[in-house]
Amino acid sequence: MIKKVDTYALTWRFPLIIWQLLFFVGPLVFMISITFFLVKNYRMTEAFEMKNWIKMLTRGYFWDAYAYTLWLATLSTVITSCIAFPASYALSFKVSETTRRWAIFFLIIPFFTSYLVRTFSWYVVLAESGVFNSLIGEIGLGPYKILNTQVGTIIGYLTFCLPLVIILQTLSLANVDRNLIEAAYNLGAGWARTLLTVIVPSAKVGLIIGAVFCFILSYGDFVSPYYLGGSKPPTLSILIIDTTKSGQQWPRAAVVAVMMMSTLMIVAFAAILAAYRKPR
Amino acid sequence: MNIQGNRLINFILKSYIGLVFLFIFTPIITSLVFSFNSDRFASIPLGSFTLKWYETIYNDPDVWDAVRTSIIVAVSSSVLATGIGFCTAYTDFRYTFKFKNAYLALALLPPTIPLIIMALAMLAWFSKIGTSGSIFSVIIAHTVLCAPFAMAVIRLRLQQMNRDIEAAAWNLGATEWAAMRYVVIPFVKPAIVSALCLTMAVSFDEFAVAWFVSGLNKTIPVLILEILQGNVDPQINAIGTFVFITTMTLVIIAQLFFMIRSQGSENNTNE
Numbered sequence: 001m002i003k004k005v006d007t008y009a010l011t012w013r014f015p016l017i018i019w020q021l022l023f024f025v026g027p028l029v030f031m032i033s034i035t036f037f038l039v040k041n042y043r044m045t046e047a048f049e050m051k052n053w054i055k056m057l058t059r060g061y062f063w064d065a066y067a068y069t070l071w072l073a074t075l076s077t078v079i080t081s082c083i084a085f086p087a088s089y090a091l092s093f094k095v096s097e098t099t100r101r102w103a104i105f106f107l108i109i110p111f112f113t114s115y116l117v118r119t120f121s122w123y124v125v126l127a128e129s130g131v132f133n134s135l136i137g138e139i140g141l142g143p144y145k146i147l148n149t150q151v152g153t154i155i156g157y158l159t160f161c162l163p164l165v166i167i168l169q170t171l172s173l174a175n176v177d178r179n180l181i182e183a184a185y186n187l188g189a190g191w192a193r194t195l196l197t198v199i200v201p202s203a204k205v206g207l208i209i210g211a212v213f214c215f216i217l218s219y220g221d222f223v224s225p226y227y228l229g230g231s232k233p234p235t236l237s238i239l240i241i242d243t244t245k246s247g248q249q250w251p252r253a254a255v256v257a258v259m260m261m262s263t264l265m266i267v268a269f270a271a272i273l274a275a276y277r278k279p280r
Numbered sequence: 281m282n283i284q285g286n287r288l289i290n291f292i293l294k295s296y297i298g299l300v301f302l303f304i305f306t307p308i309i310t311s312l313v314f315s316f317n318s319d320r321f322a323s324i325p326l327g328s329f330t331l332k333w334y335e336t337i338y339n340d341p342d343v344w345d346a347v348r349t350s351i352i353v354a355v356s357s358s359v360l361a362t363g364i365g366f367c368t369a370y371t372d373f374r375y376t377f378k379f380k381n382a383y384l385a386l387a388l389l390p391p392t393i394p395l396i397i398m399a400l401a402m403l404a405w406f407s408k409i410g411t412s413g414s415i416f417s418v419i420i421a422h423t424v425l426c427a428p429f430a431m432a433v434i435r436l437r438l439q440q441m442n443r444d445i446e447a448a449a450w451n452l453g454a455t456e457w458a459a460m461r462y463v464v465i466p467f468v469k470p471a472i473v474s475a476l477c478l479t480m481a482v483s484f485d486e487f488a489v490a491w492f493v494s495g496l497n498k499t500i501p502v503l504i505l506e507i508l509q510g511n512v513d514p515q516i517n518a519i520g521t522f523v524f525i526t527t528m529t530l531v532i533i534a535q536l537f538f539m540i541r542s543q544g545s546e547n548n549t550n551e
Binding site: 008013016019025027028031083084090091094103107109116119121122125127131163166216227250253257260261268 | 290311321368377386405421492523
C-alpha cells in the first residue's frame, strides 16, 4: 500500500527515533560489540574474539562480585519494601487526603537533593566518632562500626530507594477499592486477614513495581557500596568502574555490563509476569 | 475513614511515618547544618557557626568552572530534551501507527537502564565517534536521560487538551502547522516550562554518566565525587546546600507552572 507521505506527522515522529537510535540504542549495541574487541597496547582494536568473555567468566572474583551484588540488591529490595509498607499503609488509610498529598510532596524532595551529598552526610553521621555514635553514647551504647559494613551499604540503598518505593506503594494502596475492604470487615475478617487476602492482592502490581525499581536502583548503584560499604568485596558496578578506569580494559568492563543487563532483564521480566498473573 | 482500628495502632502507625521521614531527611538536614559548622570532623556537640566552607568554595576557581559547565550542560540538554519530549508526546497524543509500542519503549526505556551501564556505553560510543571528553558528550548523554521526563510532563498536559480544539482550527481553515502554532503550543506552554525546569534539575544532579564522559569538563556532581574520593571535607556540605537550593528552586517553578493547568484550560475554552 502506498500512502502519501505525511511530512507533518513525520516531523514530530522522527526526532525521537533519530536521537535515540544514535545516542541510546547505538551506545548499547556498540557496548555489546566491544565485548568481542581486543585491547592491544592500551588501545582497543576491532576483533571478534571470545577472549574477554572467557577471561571474565572464568574468574572467581567476577562470580563473587556477581553473587554479592545479587545478594545486596535482593536484601535491599526486601528490607526497603518491608520498611516502606507500614508507612505506605498508614499514608493510604490512616491520614487525610491533604496529609497524603503533602507527604508525597515531601517524598519527592529527596530526588532533587544530590545523592552524593546525602551519602557523604551518612558518612559523617555514621562514622565511629560521628553524630550517631555520640548520641547513642549518651545513653551508654556503642560505639558501633557501621561504615564499611553491609549495614552501611544497606543504609545508603535505603536513602536512595525508600522515598520512591513509598510513593509507588502509597499510590497503589490508595487506589484499593474501599468497599472491598469494608466488605471483608463486615464478613468478619480480622485486620490481618483483610490485609493479606484483600489489600495486598489488590495492590499487587504497585507493590511489585516498587520492588522492581528498588532492585534496579540498588543493583546498579555504586555510591553506597563504595563509600558506605567500603567497596570490599566489590559489586559489579564497582568492578565496571575499576576495570574501565584502570588500564583501558573497556571490553572486559562491557562484559560485566552485559551480564548485569541480562540479569536485570530476567528479573524485571519475571517480576512483570508475577505482577500480572491472573489469580487462580 | 472506612477502616476502623484502635487508637493505639493508629498512633503507632503515625509515629512510624514520622520515623521513616526522620530517616529520609536526616542526611539532608545534617548536610545543611554541618555546612555552617566550624569543625572539620563533624560530631556532637557542634562547633561554632561559620561561613568558612562557603568562603572556601566561593574562592575556588574549580568550583566556578564546574558551576559554569553544569549550567551550560543543564540548559542545553534541557532545551534538547524538552524539544524531543514535546515531539514524542504530541506523536503519542495524536497518532496511532505500526510499531507504536516499540516507539514508546524507545522513548521511555532510558531510566530503567542502570546509569553505570549507560555511562560505559556512552563512553565507548563517544570515543568511537570522536567526541569523547568534550562538553557535547555530556549534553548529548543528559538529553537521552532527561527526554523521558520531559515527554511524561508534556504528555500529561496534552491529556487535558480537548481534541476537538485542534480539529476546530483545521475546519476554520488553519493548516496543521498553524494549528500547532496557535492552538497546541499555547496550550502546553506551562508544561513546556515545567519540563525545562525539571530536566534541568535532573541534569544538574546526574553524576555517573557525566563522570565517565566529561573528561576535563567537570560538572558540579563530578567535582563532588572527586572531592569525596579524597577525604572528609565539609566543603561538600556547602556545595551540596548550594545545589539543593538551585534544584529546589527549579522544581518549585516546575510545579507552579504545572499547576496553572486549570487556569490554562479555561483560557483556551474562552478563546
